[in-house]
Amino acid sequence: MRLLLFGAPGVGKGTQAKLLSSKFNIPHISTGDILRQAVKDETELGKKAQEIMSRGDLVPDDVMIGIIKYRLHKNDCQSGFIIDGFPRTTNQAVELDKLLQEMNITDIKLINIFADEEEIVHRLNSRRACKVCGNIFTLAEIENSDHCPNCNARESFYLRDDDKQEVVRKRLDIFRKSTEPVLKYYEKQGKVISINGLGSVDEVNFELLKILLN
Numbered sequence: 001m002r003l004l005l006f007g008a009p010g011v012g013k014g015t016q017a018k019l020l021s022s023k024f025n026i027p028h029i030s031t032g033d034i035l036r037q038a039v040k041d042e043t044e045l046g047k048k049a050q051e052i053m054s055r056g057d058l059v060p061d062d063v064m065i066g067i068i069k070y071r072l073h074k075n076d077c078q079s080g081f082i083i084d085g086f087p088r089t090t091n092q093a094v095e096l097d098k099l100l101q102e103m104n105i106t107d108i109k110l111i112n113i114f115a116d117e118e119e120i121v122h123r124l125n126s127r128r129a130c131k132v133c134g135n136i137f138t139l140a141e142i143e144n145s146d147h148c149p150n151c152n153a154r155e156s157f158y159l160r161d162d163d164k165q166e167v168v169r170k171r172l173d174i175f176r177k178s179t180e181p182v183l184k185y186y187e188k189q190g191k192v193i194s195i196n197g198l199g200s201v202d203e204v205n206f207e208l209l210k211i212l213l214n
């Protein structure tokens with residue numbers, strides 16, 4: 001199974017990608033995770049990406065394509081993969097098509113998870129990350145605790161820059177303007193499956209599996 005997971009920031013696609021990854025035993029390739037790890041490791045890519053991402057802007061196409069190409073050539077991608085967060089521009093989609101053609105891959109599907117924008121702003125603005133382990137929690141999950149449920153670090157919760165309301169709105173704006181053409185690009189090829197992301201994680205996953213296993 002080879003999937004592109006598509007949707008606005010905060011629509012829950014990362015969570016669904018992880019569930020599908022373990023269900024089908026294929027790697028979850030998150031360009032966001034790759035970039036955040038690079039930032040943490042302070043690699044050259046990380047330093048470049050950090051400045052761009054903290055503004056809420058998109059990382060340039062050539063950098064993103066380089067990351068994807070490197071990752072798809074690893075052995076664990078041979079029987080399938082889920083790409084989450086890429087392509088974000090039509091140019092990236094065209095470049096990805098070229099890459100997949102080179103690799104003789106023709107069975108790609110795009111899962112489009114959609115949701116209301118105000119709901120997304122609310123969702124992201126009310127989650128917190130742990131600055132020690134990087135896990136993300138909803139405010140409800142950590143309401144009465146002063147330590148991270150994942151790594152036990154104390155007072156380690158913070159609102160990520162890219163979850164702040166004004167940055168989220170900017171990301172949604174950028175998403176709408178530059179990424180929606182990508183959806184149209186794949187729609188023309190008849191490769192899009194759309195699903196409402198507003199339900200619970202389990203509900204959305206159930207609907208997704210129903211479609212994918214059909």
Ligand SMILES: [Zn+2]
Pocket residue numbers: 130131132133134135148149150151152153156
């Ligand atoms: Zn933690």
